[in-house]
Amino acid sequence: MAATCGEQIHREVQDYYGKELQKTEDLKTKACITSSKPVPKAVRDALERVHEEVVARYYGCGLVVPECLESCWILDLGSGSGRDCYLLSQLVGEQGHVTGIDMTEGQVCHRARASPRPPSIPPPSSPSFSQVEVAKKHIAYHMEKFGYQKPNVEFLQGYMEKLGDAGLADSSYDVVISNCVINLAPDKRAVLQEAYRVLKPGGEMYFSDVYASQRLSETVRKHRVLWGECLAGALYWKDLYSIAEEVGFSPPCLVTASPITIGDKELESIVGDCRFVSATFRLFKVPSSNQAGPGQVTYNGGIVGHERDLVFDANFTFKEGEVVDVDAEMAAILRSSRFAEKFLIQAGAAPQGCSCKGIKEKIRDPFQLLERLSAPSPACCPGGSCGPSC
Numbered sequence: 370m371a372a373t374c375g376e377q378i379h380r381e382v383q384d385y386y387g388k389e390l391q392k393t394e395d396l397k398t399k400a401c402i403t404s405s406k407p408v409p410k411a412v413r414d415a416l417e418r419v420h421e422e423v424v425a426r427y428y429g430c431g432l433v434v435p436e437c438l439e440s441c442w443i444l445d446l447g448s449g450s451g452r453d454c455y456l457l458s459q460l461v462g463e464q465g466h467v468t469g470i471d472m473t474e475g476q477v478c479h480r481a482r483a484s485p486r487p488p489s490i491p492p493p494s495s496p497s498f499s500q501v502e503v504a505k506k507h508i509a510y511h512m513e514k515f516g517y518q519k520p521n522v523e524f525l526q527g528y529m530e531k532l533g534d535a536g537l538a539d540s541s542y543d544v545v546i547s548n549c550v551i552n553l554a555p556d557k558r559a560v561l562q563e564a565y566r567v568l569k570p571g572g573e574m575y576f577s578d579v580y581a582s583q584r585l586s587e588t589v590r591k592h593r594v595l596w597g598e599c600l601a602g603a604l605y606w607k608d609l610y611s612i613a614e615e616v617g618f619s620p621p622c623l624v625t626a627s628p629i630t631i632g633d634k635e636l637e638s639i640v641g642d643c644r645f646v647s648a649t650f651r652l653f654k655v656p657s658s659n660q661a662g663p664g665q666v667t668y669n670g671g672i673v674g675h676e677r678d679l680v681f682d683a684n685f686t687f688k689e690g691e692v693v694d695v696d697a698e699m700a701a702i703l704r705s706s707r708f709a710e711k712f713l714i715q716a717g718a719a720p721q722g723c724s725c726k727g728i729k730e731k732i733r734d735p736f737q738l739l740e741r742l743s744a745p746s747p748a749c750c751p752g753g754s755c756g757p758s759c
Contacts, residue, residue: 408432408434409674409675410674411460411673411674412432412434412456412460412674415456415459415460416432416452416456418455418459418511418514418515419452419455419456419511420455420507420510420511422450422503422507423451423452423455423503423504423507424450424452425450426449426450426452426500426503427449427450427452428449428549432453432548432577433453433546433547433548433575433577433649434453434456434457435544435546435573435575435651436674436679436708437707437708437711438457438460438465438544439460439461439462439464439465439673440461440462440464440465441461441465441543441544441707442461442465442466442467442468442541442542442543442544443457443461443465443466443468443542443543443544443545443546444467444468444469444532444537444542444544444545444546444564444567445457445467445468445470445545445546445547445548446470446529446546446547446551446560446564446576447470447471447472447529447547447548447549447550447551447553448469448470448471448501448504449469449471449473449500449504449548449550450500450503450504451469451500451503451504451505451507451522451524453469453546453548454467454468454469454504454522454524455507455511455522457546458515458517458521458522459515461521462521463517463518463521464521465521466521466522466523467521467522467523468522468523468524468525468537468542469504469522469523469524469525470524470525470527470529470535470537471500471501471504471524471525471526471527472526472529473499473500473501473526501524504524505524508520508524528554529547529551529554529560529563529564530554530555530556530559530560530563531559531563532563532564532566532567533563533566537567538567539566539567540566540567540568540569540570540572541567541569542567542568542569543568543569543572543573543707544572544573544574544575545564545567545568545572545573545574545575545576546574546575546576547560547564547574547576547577547578548576548577549577549578549599549647550578551578551604552578552579552599552600552603552604553596553599553602554602555602557604557608557612558612558615558616561574561612561613561616561618561652562616564652565616565617565618565654568654570654570656571653571654571655571656571659571705571706571707571709572653572654572706573651573652573653573654573706573707574618574651574652574654575624575650575651575652576649576650576651577647577648577649578603578604578648578650579599579600579603579629579645579646579647580603580604580605580609580645580646580647580648580735581600581603581604581606581643581644581645582605582606582643582644582645582646582736583605583643584605584608585601585603585605585643586641588639589601589639589640589643590602592639594636595636595639595640598636600629600631600636600640600645606646606648606734606735606736609621609650610733613652617654618652618653618654618655619652619653619654619655619698619701619702620698620733621650621651621733622650622651622652622653622681622682622683622684622702623648623649623650623682623683623684623732623733623734623735623738624648624649624650624651624682624683625648625649625683625738626646626647626648626649626735626736626739626742627646627647627648627739628646628647628739629644629645629646629647631645644736646735646736646739648735648738651682653702653705653706655701655702655705655706656705659701659704659705660701661701661704662697662700662716662717663694663695663696663697663700663717664695664700664714664716664717665692665693665694665695665714665715665717666687666692666693666695666699666700666703666712666713666714666715667690667691667692667693667712667713668687668688668689668690668693668712669689669711669712669713670689670690670711671711672711676689677689679711681699683732683738684729684731684732685699687712696731700714700716
């Protein structure tokens with residue numbers, strides 16, 4: 370029964386994104402068009418080089434672009450029209466590689482084929498292409514625009530819960546990204562399990578998605594439009610932490626959060642008092658050999674777009690040359706990931722009299738982060754490392 374329900378959700382989501390939505394303006398809520406954290410100039414410039422049709426068919430809820438990507442192999446779950454893939458293609462460079470996987474193939478030109486057309490009625494000027502088809506047809510355009518001798522992007526049709534069926538091997542990617550699509554998957558645990566499997570040791574899952582302030586009612590979870598609008602499948606934010614731990618990831622690092630407004634009276638009445646937020650998290654596949662105690666870290670600088678300071682998440686901002694006291698979780702992440710060469714990492718507690726930044730209580734709740742971001746900013750952050758709000 371569960372498989373049947375999941376298959377039905379997949380079909381309805383395919384129809385919603387492959388048929389009903391043709392541009393961002395077709396969305397009925399603001400769940401998939403919320404803002405993200407400030408974007409570095411290099412990323413803005415790269416985005417301007419993406420084909421206009423690819424951008425027009427984008428329905429993500431943020432801009433999922435982590436730092437330090439040169440030569441990385443990246444997998445985009447639910448790549449849609451390929452906007453983020455073509456953006457990342459420029460950031461990883463010709464030696465890197467970006468794979469996009471999406472389930473919406475097979476809806477090509479459905480409107481043109483829907484019914485016989487009398488000779489007096491001309492064909493549509495712009496036939497409706499599926500998300501994957503839109504992405505594929507612009508590969509040559511982008512590679513020429515980027516000056517690449519051969520493509521460093523590919524697009525696959527498949528399900529993010531079953532990456533093995535698409536031929537994706539264990540430990541084959543440095544980074545997995547996802548932009549407002551995990552909520553569309555009936556089995557969130559399977560998605561995270563597959564992402565963990567295909568990541569290399571020390572790899573990262575960096576993703577934006579929609580989260581709920583409580584577990585959703587059955588009425589909401591069965592509402593077709595709310596599924597397509599990214600709300601009916603929203604995970605209760607606390608469940609992300611338990612699922613990530615079960616799968617094997619390090620505890621989620623909350624990066625940023627943005628409010629979601631529905632703006633449709635009928636849908637608002639169905640949702641009731643539940644609130645939604647668009648939040649970005651980062652999860653790391655930390656080998657057990659790298660899990661030790663707390664330490665002190667010093668950012669060496671040099672990451673493009675983040676030369677002077679690196680806003681790692683809502684709890685840690687690392688400034689070039691400044692010693693920061695970190696807990697065991699963060700020490701293990703930095704030590705095992707692609708960020709290791711960008712930091713001087715020393716084990717052990719801070720020596721007495723050290724002028725390093727201390728550890729403050731971490732913020733993990735995206736709704737709490739929203740409240741902090743909307744509050745007046747203090748002149749400085751007392752007692753520890755600062756997040757984006759400071």
